[in-house]
Amino acid sequence: MPLTIYNTLTRSARPFAPADPKRITFYTCGLTVYDDGHIGNFRSFLAADLLRRWLESPLCELVNDPAGSPRRVVHVMNITDVGHMTDDDSADGGGEDKMAAGGRRIAEAKKSGKLPPGVEIDPTDPRAVAEFFTGRFLRDARDMGLKVAIEQATNPLVMPRATDHVPGMIVSIERLISRGHAYVVGSPGSRVVYFDVRSLASYGALSGNTLDRLREGEGGRVRAENQAGKRHPSDFLLWKEDRTHLMKWPSPWGEGYPGWHIECTAMAVRCTHPEAASLDLRTFTVPDGLPIFDIHSGGEDNIFPHHECEIAQSCAAFNALPEGAPLARLWFHPRFLLINGEKMSKSKGNFATVRQLIDQGHEAAAIRLELIKTHYRSNANFTDQGLKDSARLVERWRRMLDAADQARAHSPEAGDQAARDRCRAEFAAAMNDDLNIAGAIAALNRWANEVREPLPGDGVLLRELDAVLGLFDRPRAHGxxxxxxxxxxxxxxxxxxxxxxxxxxxxxxxxxxxxxxxxxxxxxxxxxxxxxxxxxxxxxxxx
RNA sequence: GGCCGCGUGCCCGAGUGGACUAAGGGGGCGGAUUGCAAAUCCGUUGCUCGAAAGAGCGUCGUCGGUUCGAAUCCGACCGCGGCCUCCA
Structure with missing residues (x-):
């Protein structure tokens, strides 16, 4: 049975059919680097990584591509190093710049002596703050086995940084204006560019938040006093002229900064495209309202407004027929992670970062397994007990692998090939069913329970399955x-x-x-x- | 108010119409091992009767419905979570 995945856009699970199975394009909304990534961030990134690894596994069968044939996933995950406002509700961008907040954190750490030794950083320099947290994030992501972060070392294009793509954002905004989907208000010195949501009838298709359903007063985003020249309350910011802003760039609408949705439009279009380096966004056009790439993922909170606005912008800017296009074929949204049954929040003080867990001595592989072993569309609960269970499972599989490798020298026996084939088939069937990871792990354990003496052939299967689970290659701390x-x-x-x-x-x-x-x-x-x-x-x- | 996801045994979690009525893991219990532990390995783990083979009863939020048959489909209700401000 070919791979079926739940699509937020269609609200149903359907067989997944990429445009070109030999080159599947996948964009993930990454981290805003103003703090260390926490386990909730990683749960969502790891769910995307699991999907990517499954698509690349020879065991995965697609409706338009048989199992066993080589397949490549071009997975792009951005790094948001622009300090968007902590309060996005006011139309002209209010609150504190996130990079300023990150700098404040660094300054506090410095004062209390918590900054790692040898780190010299100016907390008032937003680029230095972003660089600092980017480095830490890449290290954590590689420890967690995020393939895209491992690839980034040799191909930086797969993890683009927003600050490197401001020209692309400006071109995108120019195209939106020229195609009648965006407008400029204000006069030089205080100009703002807004996206015109009423210019696109399909706005709201992803989230269900169509214009008539976005009621004033429920949130704050659609509020009369925040309108500041908008033509419609739901119109959103593309560019804000502001010469006093912490991070600013020149543009046709004056020196200022981009809105927080437009960066993904510019980066996703460019980086998933085969001719990324030479792609000219001025002329790039997608024919007949086709999706621009195959898969888009992000935490469930991104569904609205971020992904809804991203679809609107991208399709309005680059599609020949903006109305018929969903930007991506598949919208993949992992659910939130709870910690000890509660939502993580800074006020409750129950935040955990991957770095903290590793520093406490928890194994990277165990953390990874704990974060991937619950179905991506359920609210997983992160607990100490769960982390222990995961550590034990990893140890058990490792022991089995070691035994299989030990047997290599003196055991020419093939072992029970039928049992391995059954395990392989059951594992694949579970994963093909909307990434049923718990079912896949159960298939692995059922087989492992039968194997009394692991043989080399068993090691081969373990490695084959681990290419998907991503556990054996994680770094191990030594006592x-x-x-x-x-x-x-x-x-x-x-x-x-x-x-x-x-x-x-x-x-x-x-x-x-x-x-x-x-x-x-x-x-x-x-x-x-x-x-x-x-x-x-x-x-x-x-x- | 709108949209979406979810509710399974002591716990975590599979199972989406029928092989005894629930995979796998944890925990518990029994055994091997250990001076004793820990870790590991093996067995076992709904209830009642039975020494046992076995027999009877029961279970998937609640109440109804569809069906020869439901954890699985439909409806209502209750509860939890998410989005409609920022958050993965």
Whole structure:
């Protein structure tokens, strides 16, 4: 059965048929780099990565391309390094610039000594702030196995930065004006360019927020006092002239900054196109209202207004027939991640970043599995218990892989090929069914439970499935070696703990188990779990 | 007010009309291992009766409906989450 995916645009799951299965184009709305990416951001990026890896797997079958044939996904994920306003509701852009907010965070970290050593950064320079968080994001993304971030090292085009595409945004806006979809208000010194939502009857098709349904007063976006010269309350900002702004660029409408939807229009069109480098946005036109690329993804909160506005802009600017085009064939929106059953929010203080988890000693592979193992269209819940479960699963599969590799030297046996074929088929069937990852993992475990002695052929299958799951290649932190044993990643070898462990070793040597058990209880009370291993040594972890 | 997603066993989570009425994981229980633990491996895990094979009853938010048959389809209701400001 070929791959079926739920499409936000059609509100239904249909077989996915890219224009060219040998070159599938995929654009993901990435991170605004004014802070570290949190696990919610990564859940959505990893869902996109899982889709991309599945499309590239030989096991994946498409309605217009059989399984087993090589396939390439051109996956582009942008980096928003322009500081859009924290309050987008007022028509002329209010609130604080996000890069300024990011700079403030850096300044605070500097003051409290939390900034990593060796980092010299000017918190008032928005470009430096963006650069700082971009570097951290790329590192986290690669640790998490985001293929697009790994590719970025050799092909920067797959992760374009908004500040590098301002000319493309300006060209896009010019085309919107000349095609009658945008207009300029105000006089030099305070000009604003708006998109004219009434010029496109299909506005609202993605989100269901058609113009008649966008009621005044529910949010604040459509509010009379914020209109500032708009022709319709839902018209949105494309360019704002503002010479005092933190980040500004010259344009035909004066020095200022772009609206927050237009960057994706410019980057998506350019970067997914085969002739990206030479593509001239001035003349680029998509015939007959066809989609410009195959897949567009982003968190569910992006559906409105961001993706709705992006469709409107892109189709109005580049499609011969703007009304009939959905910009992308497939709109893929992973749901939000809850943490311990609650929505993450800064006020509750329950934010977790990938970097924090890794620094605490959690394995990258376990974090990745925990974030991908719930179906992308459910609200997943991130918990400590879940993270433990995932870590254990990863360990189990790794042990199996190691055993299979060990068997390579002395076992010419093929093993149970029929069982492997069944696993492969069940895994594929689950993934083809709207990325049923839990079903796919169950298929893997059912098979793994049957394999008593892993053989080389089993290792081949494990690697084949892991090309999709993306777990084996994640970096593994190593614990710190000491005389008494090894301290797990994230656990500092406290001298007090070492003294207790030495005392316990002596007690055990004397067979004074009452004392040794008392010490173990004492360590447990301090939050340490210990495990005895060969040679009188121990492994120390957080309890 | 509009649009959308969801509600499964102790917990997490598959299953979208029929092989006993729920995959897989966790937890629990039993065993191997260990001085004891931890980790790992094996078995087991709705209830009642039975030593056992087995038999009976029950379960998928609630209430109705469709059907020979429903966790699965339809309707109503209850509850949770998201969007309609910024957020992945």
């Amino acid at each position: 710190q070696e000491t005389d008494i044993g090894v301290f797990a990643p994230g656990v500092e070898p406290d001298p007090r703990v070492i003294d207790l462990l030495l005392a316990r070793r002596e007690a055990r040597a004397r067979k004074d188990f009452a004392s040794s058990d008392r010490i173990r209880d004492e360590l447990a009370a301090m939050g340490y779990a210990i495990k005895d291993v060969a040679g009188g040594r121990v492994e120390v972890r957080r309890a």
